[in-house]
Every structure is written in structure tokens, then in C-alpha cells.
Amino acid sequence: DLDTARTELTASVDLLRTLDDERELATSLSDRGFVEVFGGSLEDADRILAEAEAMAESLDDRRRLAWIRQHQAWVAFLSGDTALAEERLTASSGMFDDLGDRTGSGWALGLLAYVRFFERRFADAEELASSVRRDAVELGELWAPAMMDSLMASIRLWTGRFSEAEELSRRALTGFRELNDRFGIIQALAPRMRALVALGRDQEAERSLEEALSMADSFGHLAIPTMAAAGTAAHLGLGARAVTLGEVALERMLAMHASGSEARVTLALGLCQVGDPDRALATLLDVTEPSPYSQAVTAIASAMAGIPDDAIRAADAVTTDDTSTYLDRVLADIAAASALTSTDTPLAIERLERARRTATEAGDAAAIALSRSASQAMDEGVDVGRVEHLGDGWKRVIAGLVSAAAGTPATGSTTS
Structure with missing residues (x-):
């Protein structure tokens, strides 16, 4: 309050x-x-x-x-x-x-x-979180262990251990509900939503998204609930919703004088999913804290907009960065494949195969569907419009990448 x-x-x-x-x-x-x-x-x-x-x-x-x-x-x-x-x-x-x-x-x-987690120093973050959790349990505290469970759920999430992320986030959520702590509930829901998407439990993810949004206005300009929901919407391929939530999150972060870089990147990904890569690239120009995530989305937007050199450059920056996540690498390789199709078909196919392998090894259901569909569309000419388990936003991205590879890059937005 x-x-x-x-x-x-x-x-x-x-x-x-x-x-x-x-x-x-x-x-x-x-x-x-x-x-x-x-x-x-x-x-x-x-x-x-x-x-x-x-x-x-x-x-x-x-x-x-x-x-x-x-x-x-x-x-x-x-x-x-x-x-x-x-x-x-x-x-x-x-x-x-x-x-x-x-x-x-x-x-x-x-x-x-948490600072080290956002710096993508996952091993350091987990070591600290485990130590803090042990001490808090010894002291009989309830809030701190739940908060460290939330953080460790996020670490498990972005290192491809989705079942562990779901279990940890569920434990944290139970603890915060017992404490009636809304800030804690949001912290637990953030990795939980994404883990549920990765596990293919989309309906549960959407219910958690709605719960997060129901509490968003309780935190004034603090954009964490809306940011988490925007990222989940994009992961699901709900492009229009990702754009709407991304815009709200960015507005709140700017009102609070907080860094808006992550909100801009998520908004840009949503814009790609509604077929507007030009606006996505314009949004990315204001990102002041480059990351593998921002480079991955830049690669997708550049490829869709018909700027292959920029797409390949951004994609390679992702795949050579040890701090990139599996999802960063999947997006980067798919974008690079589109950009390479007209000049180096064998290398394009190799990048598509690597994207599929990365997604499969991680086990993310959405990433697997995306990489397989991208491969089918670019390499085999399959229409992915009716592919199940793939959000419409991701289908629009693939369509845009195929069109760009054929020399007709996407411009402007489409209805979603």
C-alpha cells in the first residue's frame, strides 16, 4: 500500500x-x-x-x-x-x-x-543466493528464503532447467502467499510464467500472467509485474499483447527514472511479432545497455527488415557471448539463417539446424516449435500458418523472415 x-x-x-x-x-x-x-x-x-x-x-x-x-x-x-x-x-x-x-x-x-543475476553471472548469483537462504533458514526467517527461491528459479530458467524452475517458483509462491506479500508473489510469478511456457503449459502461464497484471497497479510506477507479463506474452507469441504491455512497462519505467532498456527490447520483440520490424529497430536505438537479448532481437528485426548484414552481425555477437541464454541463441541463429539464405544456403541450413539443436537440448516447447517451424519454412518451403503449439506472433516472425529472404522485407504492422 x-x-x-x-x-x-x-x-x-x-x-x-x-x-x-x-x-x-x-x-x-x-x-x-x-x-x-x-x-x-x-x-x-x-x-x-x-x-x-x-x-x-x-x-x-x-x-x-x-x-x-x-x-x-x-x-x-x-x-x-x-x-x-x-x-x-x-x-x-x-x-x-x-x-x-x-x-x-x-x-x-x-x-x-540479484545484481549478479542481471549481470548474467549465474554461478556467482546462485552461490550467493544459496548462502543467503541457508542463513535465513537458520535465523527462522520466512521472507528471505522465499525470495532466494525466486531468484534460483530464474537462474534455473535461463540455464534450461525448467522443471526445477517451476518447482522452486511454486515453493516461493506458496511462501509469499502465506505471508500475503504481493511484491514477493510478483517475484515468484516472473520466472514461473516463463518456466510454464517452456514446459508447454501455456494455459497455466496465461493464468499466472493475469494474476501478475491484477496486482500491477498496486506498485505505482514499478514496472516489474508488467515487464514480467510482457516477456511472457512475447514468449507465448502473443505479439499484440506483448506490445501493449511493453509500452505500459516502458512508460512506467521512464516515469520512475529507471532504466528502460529491457522494456524496450521486449517491446521490440513484440513489434516484430506484429510485423513491424522498422519500429522495432527504432525502439532498439534507445537501448542504453546492450545485452545478448537486445542483440538477438536486433538480429530478428534486422533480418525481417531486409538488412542482412546487420542481422548477421548482431546474431554473431549473441552466439559468441558466453552469457547468452539458449533463447537468445535460438533467435540469433534463426535470424542469421534468414539473412544468409540468398548468399550462403548451406550456412543458412547449418544455422537453422543449430537453432533446432539448441532448442531441443534446452527443452523449451515454444523454442522447439519456433525453430522447427523456421527450418520447415526456410529450408522446405512449408507454410507454418497452421502449425499447432506456435503462437501467432512467432508465425508472423517466420513469415517476415521468409519474405525478407525472398527479397520482400516486412514494412509496417499487421493486425493481430
Whole structure:
């Protein structure tokens, strides 16, 4: 309930200023700034936390300062500055260690595990998450173990262990439901939705998507629920829905002054799925944090738009990047195959075969259907319009790639 939290903490800050109680004021300012992290303005959060930081330093309140550093790390993380987030979390966990505060240290290291996950340092992230979870269980905590289960579900997801991801996310979801913690529920639903798609349980994935969206407005401008839903829609091949949700997520992230790169990439993928690669490429121009995911979508959009050299360049950047996921590589190879069809048919077929092999080894039902259908359409001339278990958005992508390979690239959007 962010509105009530904001109102009550603002009143607390105002009252404590009149009472000239700096120690309690530093605490209220710290909490007030933290509210802005969860759906307000990161600029406001930074400003409020800076005042709390200066006050805690003048009082030599090390415990409060450690929490403020953790909150400031959230600001850096959501702003897209993972290096600064890691620096602040290292400082925060060090202070908590000096104080013998295992709970505080767990909060700092738990967020650090998420930072490393978003940096695609999966092994480091899992090692940290496992350690934080063990300590939290020893301390009898309920929230932290569930949050680390959510993170480990995400790691399992993007390393192709979908059954484990589903099991971990289900365990986390049960824990958060018992705590009635909506933020936690969203964190658990995010990897759960994608794992269900990968396992071919599309109807369950769509029900989870709807649950996430039902809570989205509770978090103000915080775009996590909408972003998770947009990514799931794109994974399912629901292009129009991915576009709508991607636009909402981007709008919310910009309103919060958070990094909008991931939202832009997902929006661009949705635009490819509705047959508008030109707008997808325009959207990708504003991505400030390139990643294998952004390069994979750039490859698809470029191939559909009839820019084969750019498609091959982006695809190769994905396949030579050790941090790319199986799905990044599948998309990249399919895009490269389309771009190579007119100049190097054997290599195009090789890229299609590799896409099928990558998808099959991962076991992602959607990726398998996509790679098989792409191979049939490009290599064998099969019409994939009636292929089952393949979302209409993915069919539109394949059609666009086939057309581009034949010299008639897609322009503009189609109805979906």
C-alpha cells in the first residue's frame, strides 16, 4: 500500500523535524526514501536517502547507515548502474558484518545476488543466493528464503532447467502467499510464467500472467509485474499483447527514472511479432545497455527488415557471448539463417539446424516449435500458418523472415 506508506512516512518526517530528533528522523527519511524505490521516483529516492545518509553519518549511526546504503543500492540497481549497486551493497554488507547483524547482511547479499543475476553471472548469483537462504533458514526467517527461491528459479530458467524452475517458483509462491506479500508473489510469478511456457503449459502461464497484471497497479510506477507479463506474452507469441504491455512497462519505467532498456527490447520483440520490424529497430536505438537479448532481437528485426548484414552481425555477437541464454541463441541463429539464405544456403541450413539443436537440448516447447517451424519454412518451403503449439506472433516472425529472404522485407504492422 504505497500511497498510505508515503502519506504516513511524510507525516512522520514532518513531525520529527519539528521535534528536532535527528536519530529518529534519519530512520524515517531512510524508510521514506525506500518507499520511492518501490513505485515512486528514483530521483526522489536518491535525494531523500542522501539526506538520511548525511544525518546518519553525522550521528555515527552505523546500523542506520548500513540500511541506507542497501536502499541506495536499490536505486542504482533499478537505474541500471549495477557497478554502483554492487559497490553500495559491498559497503552495506561489510557494515552489517561489523555489527554482527546477520539479517541486515542477508538483505544486502540477497540483493547483490540479484545484481549478479542481471549481470548474467549465474554461478556467482546462485552461490550467493544459496548462502543467503541457508542463513535465513537458520535465523527462522520466512521472507528471505522465499525470495532466494525466486531468484534460483530464474537462474534455473535461463540455464534450461525448467522443471526445477517451476518447482522452486511454486515453493516461493506458496511462501509469499502465506505471508500475503504481493511484491514477493510478483517475484515468484516472473520466472514461473516463463518456466510454464517452456514446459508447454501455456494455459497455466496465461493464468499466472493475469494474476501478475491484477496486482500491477498496486506498485505505482514499478514496472516489474508488467515487464514480467510482457516477456511472457512475447514468449507465448502473443505479439499484440506483448506490445501493449511493453509500452505500459516502458512508460512506467521512464516515469520512475529507471532504466528502460529491457522494456524496450521486449517491446521490440513484440513489434516484430506484429510485423513491424522498422519500429522495432527504432525502439532498439534507445537501448542504453546492450545485452545478448537486445542483440538477438536486433538480429530478428534486422533480418525481417531486409538488412542482412546487420542481422548477421548482431546474431554473431549473441552466439559468441558466453552469457547468452539458449533463447537468445535460438533467435540469433534463426535470424542469421534468414539473412544468409540468398548468399550462403548451406550456412543458412547449418544455422537453422543449430537453432533446432539448441532448442531441443534446452527443452523449451515454444523454442522447439519456433525453430522447427523456421527450418520447415526456410529450408522446405512449408507454410507454418497452421502449425499447432506456435503462437501467432512467432508465425508472423517466420513469415517476415521468409519474405525478407525472398527479397520482400516486412514494412509496417499487421493486425493481430
